[in-house]
Amino acid sequence: MSAHCQLTGAQPGFGKTISHSHRRTSRRFDPNIQRKRYWLASEGRHVRLTLSVKGVRTVDVIGIEAAVARIRARGGKV
DSSP: OOSOOTTTOOOOEEEEEEOTTOOEEEEEEOOOEEEEEEEETTTTEEEEEEEEHHHHHHHHHHOHHHHHHHHHHTTOOO
């Protein structure tokens, strides 16, 4: 599963882990990605979205119809 959110565009961040001896090694900071299934009433079907938890909360606030419109405006496929 790709580690990016379809709604917010959240992607992994990159940085370093610093040990006690101060050695630096590369690491990834992955967003909390979930796959959620929503009923899209306007099209009469379910849609499965890959969202970060922030994206899930955004869908709760603005609604699934507006969220799908935003994803399509960004050029995403739903």
